[in-house]
Amino acid sequence: MFNFIIKRIGIAIPTLLILIALSFYLMHAAPGGPFTSERPLPAQVLANIEAKYGLDQPVWNQMTNYIWGILTEFDFGPSYKYHDRSVNDIIGQGFPITMKYGFWSFIVAIGVGIPLGAIAAIKKNTWIDYLAVGISIGAQVLPNFVMAPLLIIVFTLWLGWLPGGGWNGGSWEYLIMPVIALSTSYMASIARITRSSILEVLNTNYIRTAKSKGLPTKTIFFRHVLKPSLLPVISYLGPAFVGLITGSVLIDIYFSTGGMGYFFVNSAFNRDYSVMMGITILVGGLTIIFSLIVDLLYAWVDPKIRY
Amino acid sequence: MIVANKNKIVEMANNLSENDSGTGRSLWKDARSRFIHNKAATVSLFVLIAIVLFSFIGPYFAVWSNEQIDWNAMGIAAKVGMPSIESGHFFGTDDLGRDIYSRVIQGTQISLMVGVLGATVAVVVGTLYGATSGYLGGRTDQIMMRIVDILMSIPYMFVLILLLVVFGRSIGMLFIGIGLLSWLDMSRIVRGQTLNLKNKEFIEAAKVTGVSDFKIITRHIVPNLLGIVAVYATLLVPGIILAESFISFLGLGVQEPSTSWGALISEGAGTISYDTEWQLLFPLAFFVVSLFCFYFIGDGLRDALDPKDR
Numbered sequence: 001m002f003n004f005i006i007k008r009i010g011i012a013i014p015t016l017l018i019l020i021a022l023s024f025y026l027m028h029a030a031p032g033g034p035f036t037s038e039r040p041l042p043a044q045v046l047a048n049i050e051a052k053y054g055l056d057q058p059v060w061n062q063m064t065n066y067i068w069g070i071l072t073e074f075d076f077g078p079s080y081k082y083h084d085r086s087v088n089d090i091i092g093q094g095f096p097i098t099m100k101y102g103f104w105s106f107i108v109a110i111g112v113g114i115p116l117g118a119i120a121a122i123k124k125n126t127w128i129d130y131l132a133v134g135i136s137i138g139a140q141v142l143p144n145f146v147m148a149p150l151l152i153i154v155f156t157l158w159l160g161w162l163p164g165g166g167w168n169g170g171s172w173e174y175l176i177m178p179v180i181a182l183s184t185s186y187m188a189s190i191a192r193i194t195r196s197s198i199l200e201v202l203n204t205n206y207i208r209t210a211k212s213k214g215l216p217t218k219t220i221f222f223r224h225v226l227k228p229s230l231l232p233v234i235s236y237l238g239p240a241f242v243g244l245i246t247g248s249v250l251i252d253i254y255f256s257t258g259g260m261g262y263f264f265v266n267s268a269f270n271r272d273y274s275v276m277m278g279i280t281i282l283v284g285g286l287t288i289i290f291s292l293i294v295d296l297l298y299a300w301v302d303p304k305i306r307y
Numbered sequence: 308m309i310v311a312n313k314n315k316i317v318e319m320a321n322n323l324s325e326n327d328s329g330t331g332r333s334l335w336k337d338a339r340s341r342f343i344h345n346k347a348a349t350v351s352l353f354v355l356i357a358i359v360l361f362s363f364i365g366p367y368f369a370v371w372s373n374e375q376i377d378w379n380a381m382g383i384a385a386k387v388g389m390p391s392i393e394s395g396h397f398f399g400t401d402d403l404g405r406d407i408y409s410r411v412i413q414g415t416q417i418s419l420m421v422g423v424l425g426a427t428v429a430v431v432v433g434t435l436y437g438a439t440s441g442y443l444g445g446r447t448d449q450i451m452m453r454i455v456d457i458l459m460s461i462p463y464m465f466v467l468i469l470l471l472v473v474f475g476r477s478i479g480m481l482f483i484g485i486g487l488l489s490w491l492d493m494s495r496i497v498r499g500q501t502l503n504l505k506n507k508e509f510i511e512a513a514k515v516t517g518v519s520d521f522k523i524i525t526r527h528i529v530p531n532l533l534g535i536v537a538v539y540a541t542l543l544v545p546g547i548i549l550a551e552s553f554i555s556f557l558g559l560g561v562q563e564p565s566t567s568w569g570a571l572i573s574e575g576a577g578t579i580s581y582d583t584e585w586q587l588l589f590p591l592a593f594f595v596v597s598l599f600c601f602y603f604i605g606d607g608l609r610d611a612l613d614p615k616d617r
Contacts, residue, residue: 015457022466026473141598143549145556145569149576149587157579164580246464246553253557254576264465265557268472276472280465287462 008295012288019284020070020277024063027273053078076278081270087278090263095282097167098248098259101175105183105244113187114233117194122221124199132191139188144247147181148254165256178251186240193236197229227301234298238291245283338534338611348607351600358597362415370395371406373413374564378404390585399585402578410566411590417561418548418568419597421482425547428486430540433493438528440494441501442520452498455491463488464553471559478561485550493539500532534612541608545601552594568594 041049050056054065069075076087120132142150155177156164168174201207202225210220249261256262260279267275343349371377377396381404390399390407398407440451467484474480504510505528513523552569554560556576561567568590575587 011453011456012460015460018457019461019466023469026469029473137599137602140602141595143553145553145572145576146591146595149572149579150591152576153579153584153587242462246462249464250553250556264468265559268468268559271472276465276469280462280469283462283465284460288460291460 004299005292005296008292012292015288016281016285017067020067020281021063023277023280024066027277028059053080070281076281077274079267079272079275081267081272081275087275090275091260091278091282094252094258094260094263097257098245098252098261101178101182101251101257101259102244102248104175104179105186106241108179109183109186109190109240109244110233110237112183113190114194114230116187117191118198118226120191121195121198121202133195136188136191136195139184140192143185144181144250145254147184148177148251151177151181165254167257174257178255178257181255182244182247182251186243189240190233190236193232194229197232198225201225201229231298231302234294234301237297238287238294241290241294242287245286338608341611342607345607345610347603348610351603351607355597355600355604358415358593358600359419362412362419365412366409369397369406369409369412371409373406373409375406376404377406390589398589399583401574401586402581402583407571407586407589410571411593414566414568414571414590415593415597417478417565418551418594421478421485421551421567422544422548425482425486425489425551426540426543428483429490429493429543429547430536432487433490434497434529434532434536435524436490437494437497438501438524438532441498442505442524442528444502444505448498452495455494458488459491464550467550468554468557468559471554476559476562478565481551481554481560482547485547489543489547489550493536493543496535496539497532500535501528504528504531538605538609538612541601542605545598545605548594548598548601 047056054062057065066077069077074088076091079085079087079090082090116132116136120129120136123129152164155162162173162177166174207220207224210224248259249264251257252259252261253265260282263275264279266272267279366372377394377400381402390397396406396408398411400406401410436451436455440448467488470484471480510523510527513527518526548568551560551567552572555567555569556573558570558573561570563570571590572587572594575583575590579587
């Protein structure tokens with residue numbers, strides 16, 4: 001197990017470095033620096049600004065400084081557009097918001113998806129099954145950017161129950177629609193995966209043995225079926241996490257929740273490269289950590305895997 | 308008697324040889340009959356063909372082209388611009404007086420094109436990469452797959468947006484970016500299949516007769532992978548359309564005056580509070596129905612071509 005963790009970290013570190021190098025290179029390949037504007041600045045002013053941000057140094061020096069700053073002080077440098085703010089400052093403002101509704105979306109996707117899939121599998125070929133499968137197929141073609149406007153039409157414009165956007169410190173009525181919009185398609189995928197894997201487990205010999213020795217259905221289900229059939233679900237959690245964090249960009253834009261995605265898209269329009277890079281690297285790091293956790297969880301649940 | 312017999316024999320021989328070629332059940336013939344028996348998949352295929360045809364024939368029925376502006380509807384689309392046959396705006400107009408019918412046709416063409424072209428890039432790159440890695444094996448395989456592992460753990464939508472901002476937003480950049488980033492799954496699947504194939508006798512025979520590695524991969528391995536490649540290519544198209552729509556929804560994808568489903572949905576979603584729901588619902592319907600069709604066709608193909616379920 002220890003070796004496995006070391007090996008995984010051995011992959012994670014080069015991945016992060018490649019991500020940093022790639023985004024750094026892209027940033028410098030961009031035509032026009034962050035301070036080119038329609039009205040050209042006097043040469044001396046431009047030189048001074050570039051000196052302040054260290055842009056006059058060789059690219060290699062800039063990159064090592066940047067990486068060093070992240071490693072030692074967790075410092076992503078200054079924002080190029082908001083002169084009084086650092087990237088850390090901006091991330092610090094948006095990140096907690098993203099985490100809050102992201103966390104709830106994750107919980108909803110798992111908490112609704114697994115029971116839905118399980119019920120469909122147990123009641124196979126009944127109307128309950130068809131309903132659950134119908135819901136999960138339908139939800140798959142309803143990604144967040146389709147769900148979000150539909151939810152607003154129904155709950156804000158027609159029914160007038162929920163506010164159409166904003167955050168308000170994350171109180172529940174502002175949380176409901178972002179969470180539903182973000183989690184629906186992942187909930188559907190989890191339900192589908194759970195259903196098919198439970199059906200597969202139900203066909204195995206050891207379940208037949210358990211049945212023939214007269215165990216009650218409930219015991220069979222909770223003790224013998226559930227755990228092995230959750231393995232495919234666990235390996236889906238990694239992609240689901242990436243999907244949720246990507247989807248949060250859209251949620252922030254459409255519901256004006258003010259999370260990290262808002263700053264990411266804003267800086268994409270403003271060409272505020274340092275903010276984009278900082279957020280990309282942070283998201284990459286989170287993804288890597290999360291997939292490590294998922295792998296460990298997988299190893300813990302599956303007795304066949306020994307590292 | 309003898310002549311008649313001779314005729315009969317010739318006839319029988321003909322019949323036999325015809326039957327022989329007819330009764331051999333090839334993989335593709337088998338798959339086709341199984342696909343046709345899958346009702347959802349067949350219906351989806353026809354609906355999808357209808358949508359594609361519509362996107363090419365539709366413009367001939369349009370009263371307003373996508374470049375024309377209906378000045379009467381401008382600014383008061385909620386009152387004047389609703390869908391109607393009389394005004395010629397079958398799907399209504401937006402607040403700038405542009406005809407949604409023509410815009411949806413234009414968006415359909417572009418979204419489908421991005422989906423198909425992006426999937427093509429992904430399929431070509433992924434198949435060659437995966438087949439090479441699986442066929443060569445050993446250290447090369449390990450390194451090549453480690454690279455895929457590393458690329459897979461990068462949150463690709465963020466990198467794609469970074470790419471689009473740095474290299475300018477254009478459809479070309481968009482589909483190259485999406486295609487280049489979505490070949491990873493493909494390469495893994497192909498590699499697994501190649502590992503199975505490479506120990507088969509016909510590959511050994513090719514090796515013994517001195518065929519080069521590259522020829523073996525392109526001539527013997529890849530054709531045998533076509534089934535599984537076809538399945539995943541069909542499932543890739545909707546994925547890529549989703550990615551493109553996502554980016555266009557954020558306003559970072561295709562640029563005006565060009566449009567796509569994502570861009571149209573975004574515009575419709577931004578104006579729902581002005582009582583012009585048709586602006587959202589028409590492109591949304593096209594988007595959802597097409598994705599449904601792609602998923603059903605992909606599932607149908609998988610059932611038809613996957614040897615596991617025989």
